[in-house]
Amino acid sequence: MYLADRSAPAGAKTAPGRGSGRGPAVAPTVLALGTVSLITDISSEMVTAVLPLYLIAGLGLSPLGFGALDGVYNGVSALVQLTGGHLADRVRNHKLVAGIGYGLSALCKPLLLLAHSLGPISVILALERTGKGLRTAPRDALISLSTPDELQGRAFGVHRAMDTTGALLGPLAAFLILGVAVDGYDAVFGVSACVAALGVVVLVLFVPSGAGDTPPRPRPAAAPAAPPAPARPDPVRLRDAVALLRLPRLRALAICAVLLGLTTVSDAFVYLLLQRRTGIDDQWFPLLPLGTAAVFLLLAVPAGALADRIGRRTVFLTGHALLLAAYGLLLWAPDW
Numbered sequence: 001m002y003l004a005d006r007s008a009p010a011g012a013k014t015a016p017g018r019g020s021g022r023g024p025a026v027a028p029t030v031l032a033l034g035t036v037s038l039i040t041d042i043s044s045e046m047v048t049a050v051l052p053l054y055l056i057a058g059l060g061l062s063p064l065g066f067g068a069l070d071g072v073y074n075g076v077s078a079l080v081q082l083t084g085g086h087l088a089d090r091v092r093n094h095k096l097v098a099g100i101g102y103g104l105s106a107l108c109k110p111l112l113l114l115a116h117s118l119g120p121i122s123v124i125l126a127l128e129r130t131g132k133g134l135r136t137a138p139r140d141a142l143i144s145l146s147t148p149d150e151l152q153g154r155a156f157g158v159h160r161a162m163d164t165t166g167a168l169l170g171p172l173a174a175f176l177i178l179g180v181a182v183d184g185y186d187a188v189f190g191v192s193a194c195v196a197a198l199g200v201v202v203l204v205l206f207v208p209s210g211a212g213d214t215p216p217r218p219r220p221a222a223a224p225a226a227p228p229a230p231a232r233p234d235p236v237r238l239r240d241a242v243a244l245l246r247l248p249r250l251r252a253l254a255i256c257a258v259l260l261g262l263t264t265v266s267d268a269f270v271y272l273l274l275q276r277r278t279g280i281d282d283q284w285f286p287l288l289p290l291g292t293a294a295v296f297l298l299l300a301v302p303a304g305a306l307a308d309r310i311g312r313r314t315v316f317l318t319g320h321a322l323l324l325a326a327y328g329l330l331l332w333a334p335d336w
Contacts, residue, residue, distance in 0.1 A: 029146040030155045032206045033139055034162030039199035040102060041163050043109060044132075045170025045293075046192040049286040050178065052268050054185050057282065059118055063272050069122060070266045073129040078261075080133025088138035095142065095207055101135025102200050104128075109193035113186055142207070153312060157304020161297055168293035175286040260320050265327075267292060273330060 055061040061069070088097040108128035115121045140156075147155040174188050181187035245251045271288040274280070280288070307315040 025151065026155055026158050027146040029208060030143050030159055031162075032202070032208075033142060034159045036102070036199050036203045036207065037139075037159060037163040038166040039195060039202060040105070041166025042170045042173065043166075043192045043196035043199065044105070045167045045289065046174040046177075046188050046195070047109070047112070048268060049171035049174040049289055050185060050188050052272050053282055053285055055118070055121070056272075058185065059116075059121075061118060063269075063276075066272065067265075067269050069125070070268055073122070073125045074266060076126050077129035077133040077136075080130050081137050084134035085137030085141070087134075088141060094138035094145075095203070095209060098135045098138040098142065099200065099203055101131045101133070101138075102196075102203055104131030104134065106131075106193070106196035106200050109189060109196050112189040113193075150308065153304035153306075153308035154301065155304075157301040157307075160304070161300035164293050164296040164300055168290060168297055171286045171289045171293070175284075178283070178286065263320075263324060263327075270330065277330075 052066055055066050055069070056063060084097055084101060088094045091097065105128050108124050108131065111124045112121065115124055143155055143159055144152065173191070177187050177191060178184040245254060267289065271285065274288060275285055303315055303319070
């Protein structure tokens with residue numbers, strides 16, 4: 001869904017040092033953000049891999065209740081993404097807003113050690129998703145602003161590959177911790193908190209401070225008038241963001257995202273259904289995300305490069321068609 005405007009005039013979006021010479025295929029900022037996402041995803045997926053079992057087997061939540069809870073806190077993330085992107089543009093510091101989001105998510109991990117009932121856990125998960133929502137848009141903006149238009153697909157593909165490497169390592173780490181720790185769930189939550197803190201440190205130290213900062217608005221030519229009034233920041237208005245939907249391409253993309261989002265369920269809910277259909281033992285449940293992450297890792301960069309070559313819309317819609325086919329197999333195929 002990262003659709004760069006190919007109709008922009010040549011040179012309309014170039015980063016310092018990007019001339020006609022052959023530069024690096026992926027900007028250092030993209031690699032730094034990919035490292036942050038890799039570490040953060042290890043932390044997040046450790047929790048995600050064990051959360052369904054923890055809530056259902058440990059706290060007695062029904063699968064339907066888990067599906068509702070999962071939908072609510074993922075919905076919180078989606079709604080906050082608009083706020084995160086708008087706030088990053090207003091303060092003109094994408095790294096700062098992304099850092100706040102990463103920090104909030106990291107702070108929520110140790111709180112899971114203190115919560116042992118559904119109510120507090122729901123609040124903590126909502127806050128964690130709020131952090132994810134805040135960081136997603138400014139992080140993606142940092143990637144886009146540091147990459148030329150013709151390499152957007154590859155840059156996001158590299159980032160997704162690094163992100164998915166974390167998604168591959170997280171469930172594996174959770175599985176190993178559950179196998180050796182006495183208080184398995186608490187041990188997973190504690191290690192996850194430490195890894196999340198490391199991700200924030202990498203963001204602060206290695207993502208350039210000026211990356212993605214929006215340049216100040218040009219001032220109008222001075223006129224022989226009264227002394228100018230002190231500059232005051234414009235108020236943050238949601239209607240300015242909503243007004244972007246007047247752009248035909250953005251409006252069409254938003255409608256497409258809503259329709260496709262209505263047909264998409266969370267991976268955790270899919271794993272629960274797989275376990276019920278196949279009778280997989282609880283101890284192996286944390287390993288179910290490994291197959292998804294491995295395929296994602298193998299295809300992320302090639303799919304991004306293919307999108308640059310044949311068109312992002314084609315690749316994007318093909319991916320959703322394959323997803324719907326997978327849902328069909330899950331619902332109607334034999335138990336094998």
